[in-house]
Amino acid sequence: MELQLIEKSDHDQFVQNLISNYQVEGVKRKDGSFLYGSIKAPEELCLDFDCTAIPPRKYFLPPKETLLQFALTPDLEATPVIENDPFILFGVHPYDIKAINQMDRVFARGVPDPHYLKRREAALIIGVDPATVAPRSFWADMGASTVSEGFDLMLTDVGEDFIVEIGTNKGRTLLEEYAKTRPATRDDARERVKIRSRISHICKKRGFAFPKREIPKLLEHSWKEPLWEERAGKCLSCGTCNLVCPTCYCFDVQDDMDLDLAHGERTRRWDGCLLHDFATVATGENFRETRASRYRHRFYRKGLYLFKILDDMACVGCGRCASGCLPDIADPVNLFNKLREEEK
């Protein structure tokens, strides 16, 4: 592992250099929350956020994107739209990087999806260790305190300086060209370990009352628990939990015609399994008609179905679903702990 050090007084210049040479997207403070957006000046970039309202997945799987452009000529014409404009995503917490790593696998496995993968390839990711913990986060318990891949650079605030871990050659080049650095000492490295463990410790205050590796097994026999029905009774079917989830990637595809009615676009947009018509087919048959079935599906998908496919749960512990859910029924910690209790 290669560690460098950027003095905080040099950091703004680093960011400014990146802005001068790249499209830079990063975390900004807005009305008391943190949101990803375009960074036009170093002072806009916030690195001491606890958790952004929306995960960074929108940079790879936008809320709405064009897959094809077509023309309704007699022979029909269609061209794929594959975006690969380079950009820097600055300020991604390890748990969100873990989610991106997982999504990379999803879009690469089987038939690869170039619309996602090309955008992903074009991105440079500069991660940052959390300096504070959001009230509903539990990433430490999900094994997402640190990641070993998925970033080009990873920053840790150690007071006077940022320690930078170099994740890729692209990251090294970025640092060499645009930052004033010096090699980190063994003491610096130790300091980073200490800081990481301190913050991880704070995050561990929230978590499961049992080992999280037992969640898939717990779900194997929780299908008929009355808890699904009870909790889902309050569900608004609003899909906020899907919207804010860094590992949710379900999408819908539809055609949008131009006003000339001769050209159009095939677009995809985010969909959510909590929404009423998610599993409805043209005959009107809805394979998940009840709120309880949709509510349960989400937890099963996160904790069991995708686990069977990816050998990893599709939850990184960001806690966005918990803080975004108006009736407060989406919190995985609360739900799985309760299921476990009922089991006994």
Next chain:
Amino acid sequence: MNQPMLEDSPYLPKWAEITRIEQLTESEKLFEMRLANGEPLGHSPGQFVELSVMGIGEAPISVSSAPTENDVFELAIRRIGNLTTAIHGSVTGDRVGIRGPFGTPFPVEEARGKDLLFVAGGIGLIPLRSFIRFVLDHRDEYGEVTVLFGARNPSERIFLDELEQWEERDDIIYLESVDKSGPGWKGNVGVITTLFSQIHVDPSRTYCIVVGPPVMYRFVILEAKARGIPDRQIFLSLERKMKCGIGKCGHCQINHLYVCQDGPVFRYTDIFDLEEAL
């Protein structure tokens, strides 16, 4: 199958021309198509395509013809939603988009030399017809062949000419029933399971292939099991919302399975204990 280049979008359809349209019933039409590049579709019985009417959208449609029918293929389509209403408005010579074929086929190879019991409910006959026609084109490669077809009422029966031919052939047994009789109907009346009392099967060598509305499966499977047909020789085709066809969009998920990739044809033993499957 070759992996596509990363520059090729898996969402880009190939174009096909509608070469013939036949009105099957009031709400179903048969569309014969040919891919514009002259290639055969290359499907196996039981697979589906994503059919595009550009500007309207895309929907999963079973292929109804057998692969033996060289360069054209047939989609039989009920007018029920946006896409299917649009395709019903098209005429011969119009172009549509085709992606696929996708999904798992019926056990065409595994059942070779064995007896086949086809059970079709309503437009479940559309995908099943692909396999039936394939078997009839290779008749000597399969054992006893029985086709059971059930429709809600006589006016919803499809492929009438073929049904008549099947009835006349002496190398297959064809039986049909309607849930509700109608004017001029002289055949069986009753749900499809009532036909089971009229057939004889040698369970150990019989493959039972079932396609119909979701509600039908439970009852037909009970009958098949009662006849002693082993669970692993029962196959069914499941319907779900299959938007992308490549196991990504999440709509067709049943447990860890994506119906568009792991199905739509499933062996009963692979799904009998999966919640939400049946």
